[in-house]
Amino acid sequence: MRLKRLFLGVMLLVGIVQVGAVNYVSENISVSLKVPGNNAKRYSLTLQKMQDGSTYNCQANEELPLLITRKVTGKDGKQRVNVVIKALENVYFNYGEQVKTGYKHVDCQFYMPGFWYRRNLRSPEKAPSFHTSDSWLVREDRLSTPLTAIFNPVNGKAMSVIRIDKFDKDALVTHKEGEVIVSGETSIGYTGFENIGGVSVLSFGFPYKEAPKTYIRKLTLAPAVEAFQLLRKGDSISLTWELAEINVADFSECVQRTWEYSYDTNRPQPVNTHYTVDRMKEVMSNFFVESYVDNTSTHYYSGVELETATCASTDVAEVGFVGRTLLNAFNALEYGAQQNRSDLVDNANSVFDTYLQNGFSQAGFINEVVHYNRESKDPVHSIRRQSEGVYAVLNYLNYEKQQKRRHPEWEKRIKGMLDSFLRLQNADGSFPRKFKDDFSIVDESGGSTPSATLPLVMAYKYFKDKRYLASAKRTVDYLEKELITKSDYFSSTLDANCEDKEASLYAATATYYLALVTKGTERAHYAKLAKKAAYFALSWYYTWDVPFAEGQMLGDIGLKTRGWGNVSVENNHIDVFVFEFADVLRWLAKEYNETRFSDFAKVISTSMRQLLPYEGHMCGIAKVGYYPEVVQHTNWDYGRNGKGYYNNIFAPGWTVASLWELFSPGRAEEFLQK
Secondary structure (H helix, E strand, C coil): CHHHHHHCCECCECCEEEECCCCEEEECEEECCECCCCCCECEEEEEEECCCCCEEEEEECCCCCEEEEEEEEEECCEEEEEEEEEECCCEEECEEEEEEEEEEHHHCEEEECCCEEECCCCCCCCCCCCCCCCCEEEEHHHCCCCEEEEEECCCCEEEEEEECCCCCCECCCCCCCEEEECCCCCCCCEEEEEEECCEEEEEEEECCEEEEEEEEECCEEEEEEEEEEEECCCCEEEEEEEEEEEECCCHHHHHHHHHHHHHHHHCCCCCCCCCCHHHHHHHHHHHHHHCEECCCCCCEECCCCEECCCCCCCCEEECCCCCCHHHHHHHHHHHHHHCCCHHHHHHHHHHHHHHHHHCECCCCCECCEEECCCCEECCEEEHHHHHHHHHHHHHHHHHHHHCCCCCHHHHHHHHHHHHHHHHHCCCCCCCCCEEECCCCEEECCCCCHHHHHHHHHHHHHHHCCHHHHHHHHHHHHHHHHHHHCCCCCECCCCCCCCEEHHHHHHHHHHHHHHHHCCCHHHHHHHHHHHHHHHHHHHHCECCCCCCCECCCHHHHCCCCCCCCEECECCCCCEECCCCCHHHHHHHHHHHHCCHHHHHHHHHHHHHCCCCCCECCECCCCCCCCCCCCCEECCCCECCCCCCCEECCEECHHHHHHHHHHHCCCCHHHHHHCC
16 A cells, blocks of 8 residues: 555656766766656655665655666766666656756857757757746657767866667557656657756656757747656666766867767668669659649749649749759759650749749749739749759759850849849848849848859859959858857858757858869868868767658658758758768768768768658658658657658658769769869
8 A cells, every 4th residue: 555655646756967087976876766647756766775885765754656776887988878767566766867058058058959059049949948948858769979078168078878778669648748648659858958956966767858949830838848658667767877977178179079979889881771862863754744834924833832642843932941843853854865854854944944934023033932823923033942942953053054055145144143142242241031023132141142152153163253252152151250260150051040050061062162262261161160170060960770660651651850851940850961961971081081981972872762651651741752842850840740651741842852972972072073
C-alpha cells in the first residue's frame, strides 16, 4: 500500500549536479512517479556511493517502486553518465538531470544545433527565444544533434551535453501539452538550458519534456509538455549522456568545435539507396514536363502552392525562392540537350523567351511572383529572388555562349538589373532585403546580402566588368563584419525573420565564389570566411536519424534524417535545401585537408535521394518526380498533418532545383575558372 500511495504521486525529475574533474557529483536530486489520472509530485533524492566508487544508488526518504543507479566514467576529459532504471512495479516515469556550469547566465550564449543560436534574439516572441524566456527545454528530435552547449565569453569556456543512445523508436501521444503518457516506447528525450539562481545549467532527461513552452506550429507556442513512459515490473532501461567542457575563443569556434564533436560522436554514414544521379534526374525531369504552363504571358514551371494530394498546377509563377522557374528552365534545357529530348529543350527556351518579353517590371526588375488568375504581380521585390533570377539567366547565357548562340537582348536586360543592384547597394556593402520599383526600401535588413554576391561574381566573369567584382567584394566586407564575425546569420529566407540555415549557407557559397576568382592572400581570406560560415550551415544538418512512430508515414517508408537540414527557428522542419553547398564542402575539404566536409557531403547527397516519388514509391506525393518539401520530422507542423508527414501545400519548384544542382557538381568552378 505504501508503494501504491507513492506510485500515485510521483514522477522522476533530477535536480542539480556539478561537473568536476573526472568525478560526477550530484546535488539536490528530486524524483517522482506518475499514474494515469493523477498529478505528479516531487520528492528529494540522495545519492549513495557504491563500493566501486563510480556508481551511485539514487534513494528517496521513502521506498520507491524503482531502482535507479548512475555510473560516471571519464575519458579524454569528458564524462559519460549512464543511468539504469529498473521497475519493481509497473511505473510511468520521466527522468532528468541538471548540471551547473558555474557560468553566470547573464554572460552566456547558447547553442542547440539547428534550433538555437546565441539567444535567438532575431526570432520573435512567438517562436522560441530569449524574448519569451531565458530557460528552454526541448525534445531531442527538434535538433540536428541531440545536444546543448553553453558558451561563456567571459572565461572562454563552453560546456555541452550530448545524448548517446540507440534512437530506434517513437510512440504516439493523445495530447501535446501538460503531462502526457506515451502510448508505447520512445527513444526521444529532452535537452536544454536553464537559469538556476543566476547560474547557467545544462538540463537533460528522458522521455521528452518541453518548457516553458512547446513549439507546435509556425509562430505558435503552446503550454509546456512532459511525457511519461511505462516501465513494466522487472524491466529496466539504460540511458547515456556525455558531458564535455572546452576552451574556445568565441561563439563561432564553439559552433565549429561542437559540430566536429557531434560529427565524430555520431559518425553519420552515407545512406544506402539504389538511386543513382542519372536515375534521380530521369525521374525528376517529369516535373519539367507535367508542371509546364504555356497559356500565360510568361511560360513557367508550376512549382509553388501545390497540393501534395493532386500536384495540380497553379496560377503562380515564381522566379526565385520558392519557385525557381528560371533555374528549372536552365536545368531542363541542359538536360534536354544531353538526352536528346526536344520537348524539354523547347519548353525551356519558351520560358526564357517569354520572360525576356513579358517578365520584367517597368524599372527593369524581374516580376518575382505573378498570380495570373488574379492578374496580380507582387509590387515588392527582394534581393534574394532578383539575385536567383540573374544567377539562372547567367548560367543560361554562359551555356548558350558555349553552344555558339548569343542573346544580346538578355545580356542588355541583365546588365540593366546589375546596374540597379549597384544603385541599391548600401555604403556598408549590404543590400536591402525588400524594395520597390522606385527603389524605396520596404525591408532594410541585410541578411539576404550574400544571395547577391553569386550573380555579381558571375557577371564580372561573363561581362568582364570589374564594377561587379568590386560590388561583390563589398558584400563580403559586410558579411564579414555583420554576419560571420558576429556569428549572426539571419533573415535570408523570405517567409521568416529569424536565425536561419540559408543565411549561413549563402554566406559560405558567396565567399567560396570570391575565393574562386581571387589569388594569394585575398583568396586565402575568402576561403577562411567560407570555412567559418560553412560550420554554421553544417550545424543545421542532421548527424543522426530521428525515430518515428509506427503509422507515421516517413518512418514507415524508412526515412533516415541524417544529412537533411532543419530550416530556421521559425520553421522547424527539414528539407533538401543544399544547391551548391556540397560543392563548397568538397572544395573546403581540399583546401583544408578536412575530410569531415567531403564525407558529410556524401551523406547529404545520398540521404536527400530517399523520398524520390516514382510509381510504386510515391512517398505520399501525387505525381512522379515532384520531390516533397515540408518534411515534418518532429512535433511541429506548418499547418497540417504533423510529425511523419508533409504539410498539405508544398513547393517542389525549389526542391527539384536544389537537388538538380546537388547532382550537377562543379558548376561554379567551371563558370568562374574557365
